[in-house]
Amino acid sequence: MNLKRMTSLALAAALILAAGGCSGASSGQAGGQGGARDSGLAGPGGDGSPAENQAISVNTTLPTVEDLSLTTDYIGTVKAAESVNIYPKSSGTVTAVYFEAGQQVDAGDLLFTVDSTDAELALERAKVTYDQTLRNIDVEESGSGNALTILNYESAIETARQSYERARDNLDLASDDDFDMSEFRKVRKRWKDATKAYDRAQTDETWSELLEAEDDYYELLDDYTDYQDYVTSFENAYTDYEEALEKYEIYKSQQVGENTGSYELQRQAAELTYQSALKAVEDTRVYAPIGGVVETKNITLHENASTQSSAYTISNKDVMSIEFNVSADGVSTLNIGDTVTVTKGSGSYEATVVEIDSKANSVGLFPVTANLVDDSPLLSGVSAKVTAATQSAEDALVIPVDTITYDADGSPYVLVYEDGKAVQIHVTLGITTRSYAQVTEGLTSDSLVITTWHPDLADGAAVSLKSGV
Structure with missing residues (x-):
């Protein structure tokens, strides 16, 4: 390349740089702080130096x-909100099975039965013992066990009653005789008054009145004494009769007081034994506690059912729930009634928190249960993402x-x-x-x-x- 061509290229480059500088001075734009932003730089002045104190254009x-x-995401497991494992209460050979896995059952439906032969025999024996105990207690409470003592009391009562009635009749007869009690009382008072008058003034007149009153008094005294004997006999006979009745009542109350507690314990023991035997027979028939779908069936006809093994699992799928585990920090931000979002594939569903365990599980997390608000196609046992607002x-x-x-x-x-x-x-x-x-x-x-x-x-x-x- 010759020198003339090199000089031409240098001159062209200088012109391009000069043109770019002028363009920058006229734009004056700035970008955002967080990414690619407008620079907002001022161009050089006419003399080629930067402009001073020019305002930066901003948004x-x-x-x-x-x-x-x-929000925080968790992984949860979908399940029926109400699910029950059913265990037989009586071990034995399965004699009938009425439902299979996948079938719908209603609460109270008979699921299966266990051989009840032994339980029914025990029930018969308990019933006989119970009835005999009640009869024995009735005999004791009626007093038949103390017949001689009771006979003696009753004989004493009868004797006292007869004496009382005789004394009453004699008194009635004495009252019907010529003896006049009111007349006797008048004569006795006149005699006492005459005695007092003579004591105050011993004169022939008071002495004469005293002798006359005394004669009349002693004349009636024998009749009064006889009458009083009848009264006394009647009163004594009546007292004896009442005492005989009272002694008998005391005896009976003592007998009841001493034995009532024992009788009641015997009755309760016999009744408990009978009720227990009755329940043992009832336990050989197993019913569905809730309505729903039979998820699993673990018993077979003619094989043995154990009280330690679940025979059926029934789930009510009208309401589905999801259970997920939350850390201690996360559980403190959740409350019953909070709404969470359940996501599976392209589907998203709302659920309401209904249960938050206050005790951590074996891995130190707290189980949380939320019921799905609307019907969803989610099946029991599948995993889904749960999004919960941990701060708001x-x-x-x-x-x-x-x-x-x-x-x-x-x-x-x-x-x-x-x-x-x-x-x-x-x-x-x-x-x-x-x-x-x-x-x-x-x-x-x-x-x-x-x-x-x-x-x-x-x-x-x-x-x-x-x-x-």
Whole structure:
């Protein structure tokens, strides 16, 4: 290449560089802070030196108020919300089977039976023992076991009753005689008064009255004495009769008090034995506790059924649930009634948390159960992703995460536009997602947060808003 051609090429290159510099001075555009951004650099001046104190053109955004949540994904297992393993309560040979796996059953349906021969014999023996115990107690309580003692009491009562009736009749006869009790009382009073009058004044007149009153009194005294004997005999006979009755009642109450507890224990023991035998017979017939689908059947006709092995598993698939395990930190953010999202393939379904175990399982996680809200095609036993909100904030003030910068101390801050300058404001953050962050302190809904990135953009830098921003 000759020297003339080299000189021409150099001159062309210089012209191209000069043209590019002029174009940069006229654009003045800046990009966002988080990615490929407009530089916003000022071009060289007419003399070839950089322009000084030229404002950086920036974009801004206002914080928005939104509901923000932070979610965590888990793997869960779908199952019927209500599922029961059925164990026979009585071991023995299976004598009948009524349902197979896959069939629908209703609550109360008879599933299978176990040989009840021995149980029915035991029931008959318990019934005989129970009936005999009741008869023995009836005999004891009626007093037949103390017949001689009772006969003596009854004989004493009868003797006292007869004596009482005779004394009553004699008194009635005495009352019907000529003896007048009221007349006797008058004469006795006149005699006592005459005695007192004579004692006060011993005169012939008082002495005469005393003798006359005394004659009348002693004349009636014998009749009164006879009458009083009848009264006394009646009163004594009546007292003897009442005492005989009372002694008999005391004896009976003592007998009942001493033996009632023993009788009741005997009755209860016999009844418990009978009821236990009756239940043993009932336990040879096994019924469905819930309605649903027979998931598994583990018994066979004519083979032995064990109380230690599940015979049937029945699931009510009207409501399906999903069970997943959560860490201690995660379980503290979940509550009964929270909604989670269940995803399987391209399908997504909502579920409501209905149970949160308070005890960790063998791997240190806490089982959580959620019922699927709507009908879903998910089958028992399949695995699915469960998405749960582990943190949430309602009506949160949020900004894009790529507007946030961290200083040397790790404190977050943003640049906001204020009166033609970029102002650095430290902020306090709450929930942060991939796209947005909650600001709890530092900004208001009117803050103009700068979204443009520029190498010279810093606290106090002159800035201007782009047209239309």
